[in-house]
Amino acid sequence: MTDQSEITARKRRPEARPAEILEAALDLFTERGFKATRLEDVASRAGLSKAAIYLYFKDKTSLLMALVHAMAEANIDLASGMIAQHEGPVAPLLRQLLGFIAARIAQSRMPDLMKLVISESRAHPEIGRFYLDNVIGKGLPLFQSVIERGIATGEFRPVDPRLTVKCLVGPMVLAAVWKSAFEPIGAEPFDIAALAAHDADLIIRALQP
Amino acid sequence: MTDQSEITARKRRPEARPAEILEAALDLFTERGFKATRLEDVASRAGLSKAAIYLYFKDKTSLLMALVHAMAEANIDLASGMIAQHEGPVAPLLRQLLGFIAARIAQSRMPDLMKLVISESRAHPEIGRFYLDNVIGKGLPLFQSVIERGIATGEFRPVDPRLTVKCLVGPMVLAAVWKSAFEPIGAEPFDIAALAAHDADLIIRALQP
DNA sequence: ACTCTTACTGACTTGAGAGTTAGTTGTAGC
DNA sequence: GCTACAACTAACTCTCAAGTCAGTAAGAGT
Numbered sequence: 001m002t003d004q005s006e007i008t009a010r011k012r013r014p015e016a017r018p019a020e021i022l023e024a025a026l027d028l029f030t031e032r033g034f035k036a037t038r039l040e041d042v043a044s045r046a047g048l049s050k051a052a053i054y055l056y057f058k059d060k061t062s063l064l065m066a067l068v069h070a071m072a073e074a075n076i077d078l079a080s081g082m083i084a085q086h087e088g089p090v091a092p093l094l095r096q097l098l099g100f101i102a103a104r105i106a107q108s109r110m111p112d113l114m115k116l117v118i119s120e121s122r123a124h125p126e127i128g129r130f131y132l133d134n135v136i137g138k139g140l141p142l143f144q145s146v147i148e149r150g151i152a153t154g155e156f157r158p159v160d161p162r163l164t165v166k167c168l169v170g171p172m173v174l175a176a177v178w179k180s181a182f183e184p185i186g187a188e189p190f191d192i193a194a195l196a197a198h199d200a201d202l203i204i205r206a207l208q209p
Numbered sequence: 210m211t212d213q214s215e216i217t218a219r220k221r222r223p224e225a226r227p228a229e230i231l232e233a234a235l236d237l238f239t240e241r242g243f244k245a246t247r248l249e250d251v252a253s254r255a256g257l258s259k260a261a262i263y264l265y266f267k268d269k270t271s272l273l274m275a276l277v278h279a280m281a282e283a284n285i286d287l288a289s290g291m292i293a294q295h296e297g298p299v300a301p302l303l304r305q306l307l308g309f310i311a312a313r314i315a316q317s318r319m320p321d322l323m324k325l326v327i328s329e330s331r332a333h334p335e336i337g338r339f340y341l342d343n344v345i346g347k348g349l350p351l352f353q354s355v356i357e358r359g360i361a362t363g364e365f366r367p368v369d370p371r372l373t374v375k376c377l378v379g380p381m382v383l384a385a386v387w388k389s390a391f392e393p394i395g396a397e398p399f400d401i402a403a404l405a406a407h408d409a410d411l412i413i414r415a416l417q418p
Numbered sequence: 419a420c421t422c423t424t425a426c427t428g429a430c431t432t433g434a435g436a437g438t439t440a441g442t443t444g445t446a447g448c
Numbered sequence: 449g450c451t452a453c454a455a456c457t458a459a460c461t462c463t464c465a466a467g468t469c470a471g472t473a474a475g476a477g478t
Contacts, residue, residue: 012444012455033332035244038435049457054437101236119328122220123242128394135284136391163407166399170408177382181327182345185337198372199379202415221425221474247465258427263467 018056020046025063030112030180034120061062063149064116065127071113072134075104080142087198090150095170095200097143101172102196111176140165156207164203171199227265229255231279234272238322239389243273243329268393273325276335280322281343284313289351299359303377303410306352310381311405322384349374356416365416374414 024045028037039060043050055061079100086093104110121128143165152154175192183189233254237246248269252259266272288309295302313319330337352374359365384401394396 031331033244036241036332052456115327118277118324118386119396121390123239123245125394132391132396160407163404166404167380167408167411168385170383171376173383173386174375174379177327182341185330187336187341195372197373198369199376202376202412206411206415261426
């Protein structure tokens with residue numbers, strides 16, 4: 001007699017709740033936008049009552065903040081690890097890094113989070129600032145250091161590393177926006193891994209001495 | 210006795226109203242987000258009452274739609290004109306087109322509109338679709354045709370034109386997002402014209418046979 | 419001066435959703 | 449089994465904003 005406990009699961013599971021709430025919130029914030037999402041709906045999707053959300057999160061904004069925190073932590077350390085470990089010519093490292101970003105864009109919910117940050121950064125500057133300081137502010141210099149290493153060893157010709165990084169990363173931003181804003185309304189999906197590979201090819205070729 | 214008519218300007222000016230309302234709406238939508246903006250505030254910034262907005266626009270969504278319409282019209286025709294007129298090697302044309310986009314990003318409110326479209330495309334698919342069909346759907350093929358022309362004449366090596374276009378345009382998307390989402394919260398502004406020039410340099414160099 | 423149309427407004431209705439509170443239920447420890 | 453606390457909820461308050469409507473005033477035509 002497996003009753004509906006698997007379906008409803010109305011139990012007390014304080015450990016699992018925050019993650020479930022965050023997942024539901026991300027789904028709905030993404031679909032309907034932050035302001036337009038009702039906490040009531042987040043709650044019912046997460047399988048509890050609205051009031052319970054307030055046991056775990058201070059208010060609606062802190063839900064969004066928690067989502068951004070989680071995403072930031074997950075990504076930056078991985079990338080900086082890849083860079084620290086690497087030895088030898090940097091061109092393969094660039095390909096590897098772009099491949100990593102492409103995979104995150106294609107397979108994780110990072111693009112949705114990025115879209116949310118972009119959408120809400122004016123209305124919730126704390127969130128925008130956090131992203132700026134912890135993702136962009138760490139990610140861009142990381143890439144920049146790779147380009148600079150290439151220039152220092154003579155593998156690349158001397159170029160402005162700041163502008164070059166933006167040219168390298170730009171297509172990935174495009175891909176993220178595309179995936180979270182346009183694919184859901186019917187735009188044809190495109191192969192992000194192929195884009196990343198092509199992007200790396202072009203830049204590496206453009207940087208030959 | 211110049212009464213406050215210059216300040217309040219409470220007159221009947223049906224011709225000027227729509228444009229004034231749209232300008233006020235763009236300001237506030239950009240700052241606070243679409244859903245979080247009160248029509249009451251749009252009205253008072255435009256110098257009339259909320260009810261008057263409904264004389265000119267069906268509802269709040271159609272305000273946003275009108276903004277996107279206006280922006281789309283303004284830009285695409287200019288770019289396609291530039292392409293149709295051009296003769297000779299396409300590399301200078303690419304530089305010119307990127308310079309044009311950079312100027313729009315730096316000087317017009319296009320980035321704010323783009324951010325709004327990105328933010329609202331899920332909740333208001335009509336708006337996302339319109340942008341997709343009329344801006345992206347025309348702009349990308351336009352660029353693509355330029356790359357293809359270069360390949361056909363042997364000026365460029367053969368590459369996948371679709372991927373290449375995205376690599377070319379990506380940095381401009383990054384610039385737009387940066388300007389509308391991050392600069393207002395304190396990110397250091399960057400020189401978009403320089404980015405466009407560098408982007409064009411890199412791509413043209415990468416496409417040498 | 420007097421209409422009639424058009425631009426416009428103030429006050430309202432309606433509905434919604436964030437956050438709160440008082441109370442209920444699961445369950446760990448005895 | 450009982451107790452006490454932690455997890456949870458139903459039902460509430462309170463504020464806020466979209467959209468409406470009945471009425472006011474500008475100004476063109478006569």
